[in-house]
Amino acid sequence: MSAKRPCIGVVALGRPTFDVPFAEEILAKAWGSLESLNADLIGKPELLFDADAVLGALPALKAQKLDMLLLLQVTFTDATMTVELGKEIDAPLVMWSFPEARTGGRLRLNSFCGVNLASHALSRNDLSIDYIHADADSPKAIEDIALLARAGAIVNELHGAKLKLVGEHPDGFDACNFNEQELQRRFGIDVDRIGISDFINQVKALPDDVADAPYERRKAQFPNLGELDQEATRKTLKVYSKLRTEADEKGYKGIAVRCWPDFFVEYGCAACGALALLNEDHTPAGCEADMMGVVTSLTLQQASGGSVFNTDLVDVNIEDDSIVFWHCGQAPIDMADTDQTIQGTIHSNRKMPLLSEFALKPGRITMARFSQGHGKLRLLLAGAEMIKAPLAFSGTAGTARPDIPVKDFLDRMINEGLEHHTALTYGEHRPIMRAIAKRLGIEVVELT
Structure with missing residues (x-):
C-alpha cells in the first residue's frame, strides 16, 4: 500500500477594494510554486471576488476526492465564502496568507487578517484549519503544503482498508x-x-x-x-x-x-x-x-x-x-x-x-x-x-x-x-x- 499522488483543491480569494493587480501578481507566483508539487491541482489561478464565483467553483471541487483544500487568502475577505467552502468540501482545510512590505503606505493585501477572521468563523462552525504565512515563492511553504497534502492522502487511503x-x-x-x-x-x-x-x-x-x-x-x-x-x-x-x-x-x-x-x-x-x-x-x-x-x-x-x-x-x-x-x-x-x-x-x-x-x-x-x-x-x-x-x-x-x-x-x-x-x-x-x-x-x- 503506497500513498497515491495527492489531490489538492485550490481556491484563491480576494476583494476588489484591495490592490488587485498586485494580488494577481502574488497569485501567479503562488500558482507557479504549487505547480512544482507532486500533486494534482483542482482549480484555476484566478481570484474569486464574491459568493457567486465561489459557488461556481464548487462542482469541480466536489467532483474529486480531495486530500486537501487549499485556500489562497490573497487579500482580506470576510469569512462568508471560506465557511461555505469548509462546509461543502469534505477535505482538510489549509489557508495560505502572504506577507507584504511595511512601507508606511497603503495596506495592499491585508491577507493574514483574512485568515484570522476566517479561522474564528470556522471554529464557531466546528471546523479547523492549518495555515501557512509565507511568501508566494517560499520553498518552505511548498514543503509544508506537500506534507499536509500527503497526510490527507494517507488518511484517505487508510479509509476503506x-x-x-x-x-x-x-x-x-x-x-x-x-x-x-x-x-x-x-x-x-x-x-x-x-x-x-x-x-x-x-x-x-x-x-x-x-x-x-x-x-x-x-x-x-x-x-x-x-x-x-x-x-x-x-x-x-x-x-x-x-x-x-x-x-x-x-x-x-x-x-x-x-x-x-x-x-x-x-x-x-x-x-x-x-x-x-x-x-x-x-x-x-x-x-x-x-x-x-x-x-x-x-x-x-x-x-x-x-x-x-x-x-x-x-x-x-x-x-x-x-x-x-x-x-x-x-x-x-x-x-x-x-x-x-x-x-x-x-x-x-x-x-x-x-x-x-x-x-x-x-x-x-x-x-x-x-x-x-x-x-x-x-x-x-x-x-x-x-x-x-x-x-x-x-x-x-x-x-x-x-x-x-x-x-x-x-x-x-x-x-x-x-x-x-x-x-x-x-x-x-x-x-x-x-x-x-x-x-x-x-x-x-x-x-x-
Missing part, C-alpha cells in the same frame, strides 16, 4: 486488544477474522510446493538455511505463502497473527519468519494478534515510504543512555546491518525455525504507536538514533539512543501507558505523523 486478524491475542496481553468499532469510525478500517486453528488447518491443506519460491528467496539471503530443520522451515514458508496469497486476493493491507503457542504446538513451526517476509513485502504484519500495532505500522509505512518493524523494548542502560529494541525474528531484512551476520535461526524459547537473525543497522529512527493507554486513543511518538552495535539478543534486535536521557524516556513511556509493541522505521517522520494524527482527530503525545 481491510486488515486480517488470525486468532485472538493471548490472555493478559491487554496491549493487543482493540476496539473494532473505534477502528472503523476513526480510521475507516475493516477487519476480517479467522480462528487460529481454522487458519492452521487451511495451511496444512496446502501442497508443500507452495513453500518452494519463498524458500529460494530465503536461501539467497540466509547462508545457513539448509542447516535448520527443513520440515519446520518449510512449514513457516507455507504460512507465509498462505498469508501472501490471501493479502493479494482479498486486498489485505496488513495482517495480525496470534503466533504463540498455537503455531508451535499445532503445526510445529514459528510464525515469525512468515511475518518477516510480509514486512519485507510492505504488507505490515504483527504477532500476538496486535491489530493496533499493525495499524500503526501501516500508517508509519505510508508516512515513511520504507519498511517498518513492530517491536518490543526489552533492555535499558541508564548509564550509557541506550535501549534495545527486539523481536523474535521478524524485522524486514533491509533493516539489517550488512557488516554483521545475517542468517536464519530458531525461536529462542520454542527452538523451532524459521526466524530472521541480524542486528539492525545504524541510523535515524522514528518510533510510533497508536496507543490505547489511559483509556483513550492517542499517537505516541519518539525520535532516536540506532547505533552500530553487536546483536544484543537472538532474533532481530537493535541498540538505540533516544533523543532525551533514557531515564526521562522511560518515565514518560511508563507514565503514558505505552503498549509493549511500538513501530519503528528509519528516518525522521514525526512531522508527517503529527499531521496524520491531526487529520484523524487523535491527540499526539511526544515521548522525546
